[in-house]
Amino acid sequence: MRKSIFVFTKGLLFLALPFLCFGCKGIPKSKDQAKPRVLISSDIGGTDPDDFQSMIHLLMYSDLFEIEGLVASPYGPGRKKDFLDIIDLYEKDLPNLQLRSQGFPHPDSLRSICKQGETEIAPFSGFRQATEGSDWIISRAKKESDRPLWILVWGGLEDIAQALHDAPEIKENIRVYWIGGPNKKWGVNAYSYIAQNHPDLWMIEANATYRGWFIDDGTPDNSMLNGYYDTFIKGRGHMGEDFKNYYDGQIKMGDTPSLAYVMNGDPNDPMGESWGGSFTKIDRSSRSVFERPSTKNDTVAAYDVIEWRFKGPVESIPKDSVCFTFKILGQTWNGYYLGAGTYGVRYSSKKPETGTYTTSSEIPELDGLTGQYTSITPWPGKPSTDDYILGEHWYGDRREPELFIGEQQGARTVAKHRKAFLMDWAERWKWLE
Incomplete structure (x- = not known):
């Protein structure tokens, strides 16, 4: 509990001083430090509308990251145009955001990195053919940098599997945080290809931990989810108006813990504390x-x-x-x-x-x-x-019974930070008044 209070306090300090970070070891603490490199692979517009919520959240914090790719990899409907639609809303809200920080990316730079990924489930082999998205992943991973490329996967692993098949050497430069669970069900062939052929990948496989973001954990903090839209989002900017279109404004954002992991805590230590959860090293799948x-x-x-x-x-x-x-x-x-x-x-x-x-x-x-x-x-x-026998950098949901929420393994490692996260985000919504 003391850590959550500390993080929230630092969050207020960050908001008063735009170039300081809110206690996030993984985020640059001054304007002179390099931002984390992130690439999003999302099934936006596909089977679950919560990716739109997560995209809005990402753009509201985009001054803290070097966003290098937005790859649309949906099952069924949905294409990279769904990214572009949210970027259009961001462009309208950008003048207000820039009053608080000059670090927000230009909308055209974001549009230029939107790429179409795989739209079909991988066959039994786990890969099919190169896509604009998988080729973009390779090019970004091969970019000269002293920082790893964080690939945050909000859907299936098809484009990651294809990129690893076509250019296995990129493993040296990437770190993957994957929201698994239902996405593992849909993308099980791509997952199997990676686990069998690339077990030395640096991977956080979050099959249940992420659910601590939006399910009832039996504590008073859960009440923050109910009414959050009406209290903190409603009437604030074009992105706030659009947020109502997904789950009637009810917070889900099941993919956002991947970004929160890089925002808060030490991302080099998956077994430590962060807004995106705490994990355990696993040597087999x-x-x-x-x-x-x-x-x-x-x-x-x-x-x-x-x-x-x-x-x-x-x-x-x-x-x-x-x-x-x-x-x-x-x-x-x-x-x-x-x-x-x-x-x-x-x-x-x-x-x-x-x-x-x-x-x-x-x-x-x-x-x-x-x-x-x-x-x-x-x-x-x-x-x-x-x-599948895994390498030394594969991490999964914590197994301790006290960290379950119902049947959701490890979910309390995210739920414990929900209040700090939501209140920090609430301050950013004020920027759009």
Whole structure:
């Protein structure tokens, strides 16, 4: 508690003196120090509107960062135009922001770094082809700098996987903070490619910690989320007016902890304290491979990579061809030909659950298969020979029971800082009055 009060106090000091930081070890403390380099990969405009909220927050703090890329990697609808629409609102609010700090980037510079990334889920191999976004990631990672490039992933890992496939040497220069959980479910093939082929990547895999931003943690601070829009945002600027369009102004911003991690605390120490959470070093990523239909008695960890392999006819078709569909919990996934009469599909549960699946295919041996699984916390689960073995710089959600909020592992490491974060942001909203 004492640390939260300290951070908030420093936040007020920062606001009075624009070139000082609010106690954030990872942020430059004077105008002469270099700002952290960040690149955002987002599914903005895709399956969840909270990325618009996070984008507004990013732009309101953009004087503190060197933003080097805004890569749109949505599932379904959404394109880089969604970034551009929010930048248009930022441009209208910029004169008021510049009264408090001259460090805000020009709107045209932001528009120039908006790039279109992958819009399809990666096939079983985990990568497909280069995109404007993956090429931009490579170019920024190869830029001469004595600072790492922080890649903050608000969606799937498709463009990161593609960039690592095309230029694996960029691992030396990047650090990734990934909002996993549901995004791991959608992008499980890209994740599997990275974990198997690039385990030496510097990675924070936040599957549940980020949920401490917006779920009820049972403390009085939770009440700040209710009514925050009406108290601090309503009537303040063009971005404030637009904020109401997402969840009716209710705070979610599930991707913002990635930016908050670089804003506050020492980003070189994932196991320390920061607004973006505290993590633990992990040396393996749980993976369960079934070469038979699984049952509800087959227990895996939530956030596991679950892989089913089914036998069928030997076909003269390319590997990675879609040959069947896999329906689970109301959603449908593609299954692929792996060669030599083997067919496979991957899935990752985003929470503890019991799931039932069925398959459909024109290949009789793959049609009408059904089964179940049961997922539990914590993650990683029990060690298995199927696990991906990771390098020394891979971090995951804290496992201590007292840091759970309900079933959300590690979420209290973010929730404990929510008041300090929200009050600091409230001061910035005043700049737009």
